[in-house]
Every structure is written in C-alpha cells, then in structure tokens.
Amino acid sequence: MTNTPAQKFKIGLVTATIWDNDGFFSIDLSRSYKTDTGEWRNTNSFHHSDLLNLAKCAERAEIWIGRQSFSK
Template identity: 70%
Template sequence: MSNLPAHKIRIGLVTATIWNNDGFYSVDLSRSYKNGDNEWKNTSGFFQADLLNAAKCAERAEIWISRQLSNR
C-alpha cells in the first residue's frame, strides 16, 4: 500500500479514502469530529445523520475505482 491515498471523496464530515494496493483498491470510510480540546479527529463510527453521506461517499468511491480500472 502506498503512503498516499489514490483519491479522497468528502461529503460533509464523511470521507472515503481510496488506496491503490498494486492494482487492487480498498476504501476506508471515516467521520471527522472535534474533540474536547477543539482538535479534529477521525472515527469509523457513524451517527444516523451521517449514513446518507457515507452511502454517497461509498457510491462515488466505487464509480471512481471503476473508472480507474476501465482506463487500463
């Protein structure tokens, strides 16, 4: 796996990070939040209000990966 993601998709506080693993892609979904010290952090847990954005990020990640694979 590369140290840098191949692509990122962000909708609201939800981010899909796409990794290229020697031609095979994987996706990490995360939600950003501020902790008690007002610092930005990420979590893999989602509230109900985040689920539509998570689904949209996942769909857009799938489309992006499909386009990469069809360009080979």
C-alpha cells in the first residue's frame, strides 16, 4: 500500500479514502469533527445524521473501484 490514496470522496464531514495495493483496493471511511480547542480530528464512529453521506461516499468509492477494473 502506498502512502498516497488512490482516490478520496468527501460529502459533508464524511470521507471515503481508497487505497490501491497492487490492484486490491481497500477503503477507509471516516468522519471529521472539531475538538473543543478547535482542532480537526477524524473518527470511525458515525452519527445517525452521517449515514446518508456515508452511504453515498461508499457508493462513489464502489463505482470508482469498478471503473478501475475496466481500465486495466
């Protein structure tokens, strides 16, 4: 796995990060939030209100990965 993501999709506070490991793709799903001190952090826990954006990010990641198979 490289240190640079193959692709990222962000909707609202939710991000899908796609990693390419020699044609095997993995996805990290995360939500950004701001701490009391104003710093931005990421978590793998989601609020109910994040679920639609989570589903859309996952769908975009799935479509992007599917297109990679056709381009090889």
